Each structure stands twice: as C-alpha cells, then as structure tokens.
Amino acid sequence: xxxxxxxxxxxxxxxxxxxxxxxxxxxxxxxxxxxxxxxxxxxxxxxxxxxxxxxxxxxxxxxxxxxxxxxxxxxxxxxxxxxxxxxxxxxxxxxxxxxxxxxxxxxxxxxxxxxxxxxxxxxxxxxxxxxxxxxxxxxxxxxxxxxxxxxxxxxxxxxxxxxxxxx
Numbered sequence: 001x002x003x004x005x006x007x008x009x010x011x012x013x014x015x016x017x018x019x020x021x022x023x024x025x026x027x028x029x030x031x032x033x034x035x036x037x038x039x040x041x042x043x044x045x046x047x048x049x050x051x052x053x054x055x056x057x058x059x060x061x062x063x064x065x066x067x068x069x070x071x072x073x074x075x076x077x078x079x080x081x082x083x084x085x086x087x088x089x090x091x092x093x094x095x096x097x098x099x100x101x102x103x104x105x106x107x108x109x110x111x112x113x114x115x116x117x118x119x120x121x122x123x124x125x126x127x128x129x130x131x132x133x134x135x136x137x138x139x140x141x142x143x144x145x146x147x148x149x150x151x152x153x154x155x156x157x158x159x160x161x162x163x164x165x166x167x
Contacts, residue, residue: 014060016057018055030067054116055069066093066094067092068092068105079166089126109142
C-alpha cells in the first residue's frame, strides 16, 4: 500500500487513508480482536461501497492497525425537534491495543467528521458502551454530548450511551 493511495494525514509513523477493498480482512481482524461487536464480511464490504470517504484506516509500516467506518442516515434530528436531518453515524471505531492512546482514534474521527460534513450531514451520532470510559472521553474531547442511554443495547445486555454533535 503506497502513500499515494489516498493518504489523508500523516501522524508520526502512522498514515490515515481511505480503506481499500484489500484492507477489509485486516479491518475484520481488528474488529474481532478489539471489540465485542462483530460484523460480517458482507457488512464491511457494503459499508465501504456505500461511503468510502468515511471508511478510514490507520496504518503503520504498511499494516492496518485501526479503522473507523460510518454511514449516512435520514431521520428525526436528535438536536432539533420535528426536523428531518441527514445524519452521519459512526458505526465502529477500533484500534489494536498497542497503538491506542497516541491520538490516532481522534484523528480518524476528525477525518470522518469532515467527510460526513462534505457529504451534507448536519449532525452525527454514535452508540458507545456505558463501560467504555476511554471512548466516551475521546468523543467528549471532540464535542460529542451524551444524548440518551439505550437500555440493553448490546447483545450481552449492556446499555449504550447515544452520543452526538452538530457538524
């Protein structure tokens, strides 16, 4: 994977770029290793096809070590009552453990936010486990607010915080 391949940002030894189809096996592996929620190969591929500019990876030494994947949805705004909005949805963000706490997740989300804004989204939301305090803090640093708590959201019964912000 060459730097010329849609490099968006360089952070020290790391590169943030758009995900390519050949990256999906790495993305799936990171998902299975890092998160309790797992997605099918078909889901990753359809997400990449649907919104490639907001399906991003971070790599080091030509190896994918993290990713974020998003989609666009239409529905009631979480910020303006009775208004329909074009909303960005961060579906998943994961980083291999040895590459965490280096600002990579923050940079991935910032790039995804810009891509969603460029596609006409006026707000963005996500779900995060209530026990995932480090992720909640990351999102708060990016101006996300907790909007609501979703009871029994995850398969294991844990609640989720729905978080969001305007773009």
